[in-house]
Amino acid sequence: MTSSTVQSIRTLDKSGNDITSVGFQRFGFDCEVSLDVLRSLYLRPHYVTTANEDKTERVDTKESNDPAPSTNGGYAAYQSKSIYHPQSHSISYTTLSRFPPVKLLPQAGRKRVLVTGGAGFVGSHLVDRLMLLGHDVTVLDNFFTGSKTSVSHWVGHPNFELVRHDVVEPFMIECDQIYHLACPASPVHYQFNAVKTIKTSFQGTLNMLGLAKRTKARFLLTSTSEVYGDPEVHPQHEDYWGHVNPIGPRACYDEGKRVAETLTYGFHNQDGVDVRVARIFNTYGPRMNPFDGRVVSNFIVQALRGEDLTVYGDGTQTRSFQYIHDLVDGLIALMNSDETRPVNLGNGDEFTILEFAHLVRDIVEDVKRTDDGIASPRRVNIIHEGLPKDDPQKRRPDTSRAKASLEWQPRWTVRMGLEEMVRYYKAKMAEGSL
Numbered sequence: 001m002t003s004s005t006v007q008s009i010r011t012l013d014k015s016g017n018d019i020t021s022v023g024f025q026r027f028g029f030d031c032e033v034s035l036d037v038l039r040s041l042y043l044r045p046h047y048v049t050t051a052n053e054d055k056t057e058r059v060d061t062k063e064s065n066d067p068a069p070s071t072n073g074g075y076a077a078y079q080s081k082s083i084y085h086p087q088s089h090s091i092s093y094t095t096l097s098r099f100p101p102v103k104l105l106p107q108a109g110r111k112r113v114l115v116t117g118g119a120g121f122v123g124s125h126l127v128d129r130l131m132l133l134g135h136d137v138t139v140l141d142n143f144f145t146g147s148k149t150s151v152s153h154w155v156g157h158p159n160f161e162l163v164r165h166d167v168v169e170p171f172m173i174e175c176d177q178i179y180h181l182a183c184p185a186s187p188v189h190y191q192f193n194a195v196k197t198i199k200t201s202f203q204g205t206l207n208m209l210g211l212a213k214r215t216k217a218r219f220l221l222t223s224t225s226e227v228y229g230d231p232e233v234h235p236q237h238e239d240y241w242g243h244v245n246p247i248g249p250r251a252c253y254d255e256g257k258r259v260a261e262t263l264t265y266g267f268h269n270q271d272g273v274d275v276r277v278a279r280i281f282n283t284y285g286p287r288m289n290p291f292d293g294r295v296v297s298n299f300i301v302q303a304l305r306g307e308d309l310t311v312y313g314d315g316t317q318t319r320s321f322q323y324i325h326d327l328v329d330g331l332i333a334l335m336n337s338d339e340t341r342p343v344n345l346g347n348g349d350e351f352t353i354l355e356f357a358h359l360v361r362d363i364v365e366d367v368k369r370t371d372d373g374i375a376s377p378r379r380v381n382i383i384h385e386g387l388p389k390d391d392p393q394k395r396r397p398d399t400s401r402a403k404a405s406l407e408w409q410p411r412w413t414v415r416m417g418l419e420e421m422v423r424y425y426k427a428k429m430a431e432g433s434l
């Protein structure tokens with residue numbers, strides 16, 4: 001890719017304005033960070049605009065005399081490197097001995113934040129944001145679906161701790177805020193061991209609520225749109241009680257999250273624990289496990305490999321897809337707001353799965369053409385396979401509560417997010433890990 005191509009990559013929001021930063025300044029918790037800084041933690045340097053500036057070279061070559069790094073550029077110096085050796089089918093990692101600059105907060109503004117499931121897809125992006133903002137972050141994860149590499153760029157930082165621990169066992173730590181994410185999220189993973197999934201949701205949430213009670217920490221549960229099941233109400237608003245099959249293949253997750261919500265409000269009403277509940281709708285982005293069977297990762301990987309895209313059923317079922325940075329904005333806004341009722345976080349742009357397959361195929365072709373100058377030799381086909389049991393027929397969030405209480409609305413178009421995710425997977429393929 002040439003630098004002139006890099007300069008032509010723009011990220012526009014739903015109103016057509018350039019996205020240069022994510023986050024906001026509200027609720028006394030300033031969470032705005034530059035998009036380039038965030039990207040430098042997951043995208044290759046040539047996609048990060050400021051990484052191409054001359055400054056980068058200066059930081060790389062004059063390491064010992066390096067002054068305090070600017071917050072405007074030179075981020076390539078902070079990226080971990082992995083080099084694939086095809087002959088020996090091995091990979092060498094250069095771990096970071098330096099970290100991107102994080103904010104220096106006064107003691108009073110610095111939170112001790114526990115993120116369970118912080119090595120997973122959503123968790124790792126939340127951790128990036130909290131770290132850049134200057135907080136003290138502890139990640140608790142058993143690495144069932146998450147991976148150490150998703151947060152390895154922070155290992156060794158004085159504000160960061162990574163603990164291997166299963167949340168079904170009690171855990172003690174002093175903290176101010178708990179983001180409780182630990183739970184497999186893709187149908188393939190949560191159905192792999194249904195009993196463990198519901199145990200994680202129940203026992204894990206019970207343990208973390210107990211911790212919140214003891215330490216007086218604020219507790220945020222990442223619940224899900226799956227609490228609405230196969231909904232009879234469309235779009236789904238928070239007052240809808242849902243339509244869940246309690247003994248079907250999705251029950252371990254759906255009922256697990258429903259009971260986790262019940263526990264959360266039990267501790268709130270009985271013990272005065274300060275709680276927040278986010279009901280997250282389908283979210284996608286870099287670091288999503290490419291093999292977890294979810295539709296976004298499946299379609300992108302299939303299209304990049306030149307394989308047929310597998311639409312389950314006739315593809316008339318719908319989903320609404322939210323980009324990861326919007327979700328992290330919403331989670332941080334909710335945690336720091338006064339809203340104790342459940343809040344939907346999702347993007348209202350709804351697609352049938354068949355439409356979505358066409359969109360992903362087009363975007364993969366566009367990105368290959370723009371970045372590599374390669375026209376796909378042939379269009380991949382879209383084929384149909386059996387529809388899984390109890391697959392919800394439609395899903396779209398009503399986010400009016402998030403808008404009113406948090407002043408939050410998704411900014412990323414599905415196309416912008418997909419382009420970035422395609423670039424991330426393309427890089428993974430180039431390094432040989434996909």
Ligand code: NAD
Pocket residue numbers: 116117118119120121122123140141142143144145146147165166167168180181182183184185186189200204222223224225279280281282283284289
């Ligand atoms: P993920 O599978 O990538 O991450 C889950 C993390 O939790 C992993 O790091 C995993 O190793 C860890 N984990 C699982 N069981 C654990 C246990 N018993 N003890 C400790 N750690 C454990 O999933 P994700 O997409 O990042 O989802 C994160 C949270 O958000 C989940 O609670 C999920 O239910 C919720 N959510 C996600 C979405 C989405 O579209 N991504 C939608 C709705 C809700």
Ligand code: UDP
Pocket residue numbers: 186187282293294295296298299310311312313317319353387388391392
């Ligand atoms: N899906 C599909 N092809 C795939 C993977 C999923 O058609 O390769 C469908 C799936 O049947 C569902 C939708 O895409 O209707 C979203 O599936 P996903 O597993 O991503 O999330 P969830 O069903 O939990 O919303």
